[in-house]
Each structure stands twice: as C-alpha cells, then as structure tokens.
Amino acid sequence: MAKFLQTLAQQRYDDHRYYHHSRINQSLHLVSALSFLAAYVLLFVEPAYAALLAWCVAMTTRQSGHFFFEPRGYDEVNQATDEYKEEIKVGYNIRRKVALLAVWVALPVLFWLQPSLFGLIEPGVGWSGYIHDVGIAWLALGVAGLLYRGLQLFIQQDAVTSLAWMSKICTDPFHDVMLYWRAPLALLRGEWIDPMRHIHADHAAGQSESFAQHIGEEAATDAPRR
Numbered sequence: 001m002a003k004f005l006q007t008l009a010q011q012r013y014d015d016h017r018y019y020h021h022s023r024i025n026q027s028l029h030l031v032s033a034l035s036f037l038a039a040y041v042l043l044f045v046e047p048a049y050a051a052l053l054a055w056c057v058a059m060t061t062r063q064s065g066h067f068f069f070e071p072r073g074y075d076e077v078n079q080a081t082d083e084y085k086e087e088i089k090v091g092y093n094i095r096r097k098v099a100l101l102a103v104w105v106a107l108p109v110l111f112w113l114q115p116s117l118f119g120l121i122e123p124g125v126g127w128s129g130y131i132h133d134v135g136i137a138w139l140a141l142g143v144a145g146l147l148y149r150g151l152q153l154f155i156q157q158d159a160v161t162s163l164a165w166m167s168k169i170c171t172d173p174f175h176d177v178m179l180y181w182r183a184p185l186a187l188l189r190g191e192w193i194d195p196m197r198h199i200h201a202d203h204a205a206g207q208s209e210s211f212a213q214h215i216g217e218e219a220a221t222d223a224p225r226r
Contacts, residue, residue, distance in 0.1 A: 011090055011164055015091075017077065018080070018085045021077070022193060023186045025069045026194065027184045028061045028065035028069070029062055029183075030181060032057075032058045034173075034177065035053060035054070035061065039054040047139055051136065051138040051139035055104060063101065067094075077196045090165050096149070103141060107141065108134050111130060111133055112130070121133070150162045150163075
C-alpha cells in the first residue's frame with residue numbers, strides 16, 4: 001500500500017509540473033473537474049447523459065487546455081523538451097489523445113449510419129434514442145480507454161504503476177479542484193503562466209516531496225497579493 005500511494009503521489013506531482021503550466025489550462029481543468037464531478041453524480045441516475053456531460057463538456061474543456069494553451073516549447077522549469085515529456089508521460093500523451101478523440105468523434109457518425117451497430121443492439125427510437133445510444137457508447141469508450149491504458153502499463157511496467165494511474169484518473173477531478181481553484185484568480189491578476197515556485201524549490205533542494213504537500217504550497221503562493 002505504501003508503494004502504491006507513493007507512486008500515485010509521484011504521478012500526480014509529475015503530471016502537474018510537466019503538463020499544467022498555463023493558467024488558462026489550469027482554469028479549464030477546474031471547469032472540467034467540476035463537470036466530471038457532476039457527471040459522477042449523474043452516473044447513478046442516467047449513465048448515458050452522464051457520459052454526454054463528461055465527454056462534451058468535461059473532456060473538451062480539459063483537452064482544449066492541453067492542445068491550445070499549454071506551452072509546447074522547452075520547459076525551463078523542469079529543464080525538459082516537449083518530446084521528452086511526451087515520451088515519459090504515463091497516461092495519454094498527445095498522440096494517444098488524438099487516437100482516443102478520433103474514436104469519440106467517429107462513434108456518433110457510426111450510430112447515425114448504423115443505428116443497430118450491424119445488428120448488435122436494438123437501436124433507440126427517434127432523436128432521444130439516438131442520443132441515448134451515443135451516450136452509452138461514449139461511456140463504454142471511457143471505460144475501455146481507462147482499462148486499455150491500464151493494461152498497457154501493467155504489461156510495460158508493473159501492476160502498481162497501472163493501478164496508481166487508473167486511480168489517479170478516477171480521482172483527478174477531486175484533486176484538480178483543490179489544486180486549480182485559484183487559477184482563475186491568477187488569470188485576473190494577469191498571470192498567464194504558473195511560476196511553479198514550489199517546483200523550483202524542489203529542484204533547488206534536489207528532491208521531490210509528496211504531491212499532497214504541494215497542494216498547500218500552491219494555494220499559498222497563488223494567494224492574491226495585498
């Protein structure tokens with residue numbers, strides 16, 4: 001259990017310091033996290049509409065932050081190239097995200113052309129039935145995407161890395177709210193890029209502390225200056 005928690009904390013720490021420098025990206029992640037939390041609640045009431053909310057709002061805001069606003073040049077904070085960061089990313093890097101999003105976009109087209117999925121399902125009736133079927137398909141895609149990458153990590157690395165990453169993905173909305181709720185305030189101050197003072201401090205000390213400690217430090221350093 002100790003190794004699992006340490007791996008999970010390290011994955012969260014690396015994900016933040018490598019891939020979330022833009023305050024716009026962080027703010028979009030806040031919107032995404034709140035949307036995912038709403039989708040989690042809706043999942044117990046209407047799974048199809050929970051998937052529609054998760055993919056159409058939560059995922060689009062989250063991924064638009066990465067695709068359009070996150071700097072892709074040399075990372076001065078971590079002294080790393082974009083190519084290196086993409087290579088070592090535990091989860092879905094840009095290439096994997098493009099493939100996943102391509103399937104996401106293709107599914108509504110497939111259901112429009114083949115409502116019964118070549119006879120595999122009983123298609124819904126009317127427009128609402130079509131939307132419901134697409135929502136269920138997107139829900140299945142989300143689960144499949146999680147399990148597929150989890151299985152890859154299990155084969156390529158080990159079970160702890162795989163389980164930690166899957167746990168991270170499922171709990172990211174909760175942690176993103178705690179970590180990025182001040183990002184919109186930073187934008188209002190005109191701060192477009194997170195100075196990552198806590199990361200600089202770690203580099204200076206030659207160590208990486210637990211991710212939980214950085215949540216408090218980030219909140220303190222982002223507090224509005226008087």
